[in-house]
Amino acid sequence: MVRTLIEEIELGSKNALLKINIIRYYINNGENTLADLGKEMDLSVPTVTKLVTELIEEGYVVDFGKQETTGGRRPNIYGVNPDSGYFVGVDIKHIWINIGLINFKGDMVESKFSIPFNYENTQDSFDKLCIIINDFVDHLSIPKPKILSAGINISGRVNSETGHSYSIYFFSEKPLSEIFQEHLGMHVTIDNDSRSMAYGEFMSGLVKGEKNILFVNVSWGLGLGIIIDGKLYYGKSGFSGEFGHLSAFDNEVLCHCGKKGCLETQASGSFIYRRFLEKIAEGNSSILEKRMKKGEHIIQEDILEAAMKEDMLAIELIEEVGNTLGKHIAGLINLFNPELVIIGGVVALTGDYLLLPIRSAVKKYSLNLVSKDSSIKLSKLGDKAGVVGACMLARSKMLGLI
Ligand SMILES: [Zn+2]
Structure with a gap:
């Protein structure tokens, strides 16, 4: 679904760009009323109402009903629909793997920690990693097409823009992210593990x-x-x-x-x-x-x-x-x-x-x-920092938040 929006943006649709900005706003700032959203985004109430109505029809935004206030008029509040898409995050450690799934809102909905693994620069290690990730995805309660992207943490030198890894799993000229995509059947981005942990802590950990x-x-x-x-x-x-x-x-x-x-x-x-x-x-x-x-x-x-x-x-x-x-x-x-x-x-x-x-x-x-x-x-996130970061990076990269 997000891909449709992104495709629209690529086609130069101004409305699509505004809509993705509304989604970004909700992700960064939480739920809000249409009047406040209009003010924050410098858009008129009729324009905001039209765009949010379309986003509701497309499934990205939900009307959460009346705001709890102590009197006066109570406008409805709106925010992202947590079920409109999911993101997988994979954190590979020295001898185990942690995998998680966040919803569109960023809440961790499923996870599996300390799956035994041998992190080596071999084809066998890579193949086992893909088997573990596929097994996690196959056992999720949501259907695979709802997963919009996966973020995988890789140690050492990683160019996350081209998808190349230079310290591990460099078996061909092809970007590692592309090889992952072929094996996992979903959109994949890779990033350096420490950077990803920093991002996890930044998005939902210690950073205030x-x-x-x-x-x-x-x-x-x-x-x-x-x-x-x-x-x-x-x-x-x-x-x-x-x-x-x-x-x-x-x-x-x-x-x-x-x-x-x-x-x-x-x-x-x-x-x-x-x-x-x-x-x-x-x-x-x-x-x-x-x-x-x-x-x-x-x-x-x-x-x-x-x-x-x-x-x-x-x-x-x-x-x-x-x-x-x-x-x-x-x-x-x-x-x-x-x-x-x-x-x-x-x-x-x-x-x-x-x-x-x-x-x-x-x-x-x-x-x-x-x-x-x-x-x-x-x-604050301790051993979860990597997996939270990987999930958050997958979402942020897809929505152009970083
Ligand atoms: Zn060294």
């Missing part, structure tokens, strides 16, 4: 009116989503935010990008994992020791969980990451002068163990005048 925001994604890797003046910042080709690959150390640790000494090699979940195994081999103790001695394979999440059970070794490593990260976030604050720095990603699920050393290092290493403008907070 702030316009200049940095979202630091501390997961297996380290990423950054940048919002400037209320808009996602992409850079020329969509590669902005490669915070994890900042050359920060003289270490000999080979980063997965192919270089040595990247910030990510000492400030990420993969660092915590690597150091934890080394420390245990050196004879340090931990509550996970027994399992490891039995030959059991432990994962990053086991260590983060151990920290929540007050395991000193795990806590110390998270603090070390917090310190290192804080020092470099101080640099970001000096550069960007943001209102809000959000710390998210799986490592941030450990809360104060990561946040407090970050705050303390930021205080120590940033310019006080600059950093006193910035509050540093934990992500």
